[in-house]
Amino acid sequence: MAALETLQVFQALNRSPNARLEHSAELGDGMAAALWSNHHDAQDYEAPSHHTLSCYIAGGTGTFRRDQPGTKGGPDKLCILPADHQSGWVINGDIRLAHLYFSPEQFALGCVTLLDREPRELQLRERTFLEDPQQVRHFRQLISLNWDEPGERLLTSSLAHEMLSHALLSQVGVRQGLRLKGGLAAHQRRQLVEFIDSQLAEAISLGQLASLCALSEYHFARMFRVSFGLPPHQYVLARRLSRARELLRASSQPLGEIALACGFASASHFTNRFRQALGGTPGEYRQAFLR
8 A cells, every 4th residue: 555654745745834634544556545734835846756636625726836826726626746746836825635646556557457558658747727527526525435434445445546547548648759668569568468357367477477478587577567567466466456346346246256256365365465455355345335
């Protein structure tokens, strides 16, 4: 999970004497959320290692970027702050805002599975005071949930995935002037995606995957990471957990059957992996969607 102490945008606000953290939660899958109040402040973000989606809930009409002093914020305005960006902000008056933080690994997964592109080809567009009514509704739904209650925190995690998918589909562009070196060919990447998704019920070895690309395990592992943005074992586990979440939401299959269908050795192994990733058990996740 995304540890809040490692999130530079979160920590910058947390250090401010004028900003007040109303609520925060680690949501699993490299994501976290926070709800802030702030007034008469200044903030600088210097190349954070994570991405941030921001929504102004109330106020913010006196807030602006130092490099765009003529453009002011306001309720329901969105900002997209990619990893490695730099920005300076002036907050005049009061503001209440919600943040959703997500890791480069989650961005990479979305690029591969949702956009069928290599993560290194794409970038999250930096946007200031964007209007996006659908994403605003997501944010307002997000802050209406009780992040301290285990079931609602799992619903929050599911909603955060929807918000990330929305951002990927609407706010991602191709990096300009990029000359890609190394990595897998596009047809190899697609073949691996299809093979892994078709074999989730089975044990999948590094050797199997490497043989599909006629590479040694050593070279394959390096090239996979270049093209997928994360190592093979992490990608496979993410796909197993994604399939498990789908089955938990859409079927009444026993947990043991879902565990086997997603390639986990046992129900207990499934439960442990699920809890490590999402902060709750498969049973709690299913129950949250039955409410």
